[in-house]
Amino acid sequence: MFWSSGYGATTPQQLADRLEIAKGSLYNAFGGKRQLYDLALARYLDMRAQSVGAMLEAQSAMEFVEQMTKANPTRLNTSTLLYGAAALGLP
Template sequence: MARKKEFDEDAALLKAMQLFWEQGYEKTSMQELVSHMGVHKGSMYDTFGDKQSLYVKTLKRYSEMLEELVNERMSDTRSAREAIQLLFEMAIQQQKEFPKGCFLVNTAVELAKHDSEAIDLVHLRWTSLEQLIRNLIVEGQQSGEFSKTLNAEGMSYYFLNALIGLRVMVKTITDREKLHQIIEMNLTVLE
């Protein structure tokens, strides 16, 4: 008969995510993970696998949390422009909640050449975000909010790039007014 786990798997995963997020993949040791998660080493390996497998699981969990948050906040938007602006505003709000920047961006910067599985997850999330932006632009065109001459696909690339850039900037810029000006300048292409 299998032993019952003596820890909350999701809580332990969130603790691992926090440590990876703060320190990065390379600087985080297995001993630090075991200690921070409050899980015995054997239980950690049995439940999450090796360090790389654990990292991938934290990325998947982060992506789920981000998608839930976006869906929740998007439900209150009244226009396509407001929804796109909200995506940018969320990047600034994350600065207060998570001063370490976006976990996906951090992963892309640190592991782009070293971990194809992690980078595939980053690309999957970014592709999903790109599709959301494209759909919002098409919605705005159909409602008359945006010009029908806008290239929705090209604009989705532009906004994803701008959003990733903003997520990098929030790691070092604390001037919220400057960040809001950047958002406003980006949104002017929709006019």
Template sequence: MSTSGRPREFKDVAVIDAAIDLFWSKGYEACSTQELCDRTGLGRGSLYNAFGSKHELYEQALQRYHELGIEAQLEILERPVSAKERLTGLLEWAIDIDFSHPDRRGCLVLNAAMERAGIDPVVERVIGRHIGFLEQALCRLMEDGLRTGEIRADRPALELARLFMSSYHGLRFLNKSTQNREMAMHIVEATLAAIF
């Protein structure tokens, strides 16, 4: 039994991943409980017994997506290569993901922020964690680059990290909305030029 008293037998990765896929494609509001049942293979009663509500399943889906996404991003930012190679790697990773889906799904965390920030404390909490982890990793990277002299900008590490994050998230939004690879590559070049 879970701490909330509901049975856990359906709370497996496959069900949550199926929900991620649907929320990622349709967003929260446009996704019906019946569509979740169809996609996960659970009956309505089983879905509610296992997760309590559509919103609780959304929270678990968003949290799992965040955990997988931040793990992949931190892995790139912590590679034993130069700061510039790590930042380039993260930007190229984003472009590869954003251009790989013909339905322009973008990033589920950013989609959730655009759809529900300001009205959904769960979304704000997950977004806050996601941004926090990324900011910390970028600060460490900028500090390393400043210490070694690879980054010559006369700005504090936190300011550089936030400058990069604004370009990075702007890039992801534009990738989803325009699917313009040439524009994406220009943003990558300009972002790196502003730091190195």
């Protein structure tokens, strides 16, 4: 929700509704909107770091493209992937 609506436009009630919990449970479980946002951001950054690590360990252009595709399945741009592989000097 934060990604699609933005932090400011996302209300605690919307979060509770999306999580299918009572608003009070949101506060009990996460402490509030800001704490949930911080957890979501930390998880996102961790996932991105793992994806980037896998791409940087690629041994070939094909493996780089495969890792990039796994990391960004909805944002695939083949020419960008190939330029990225070439920039890393991958065969």
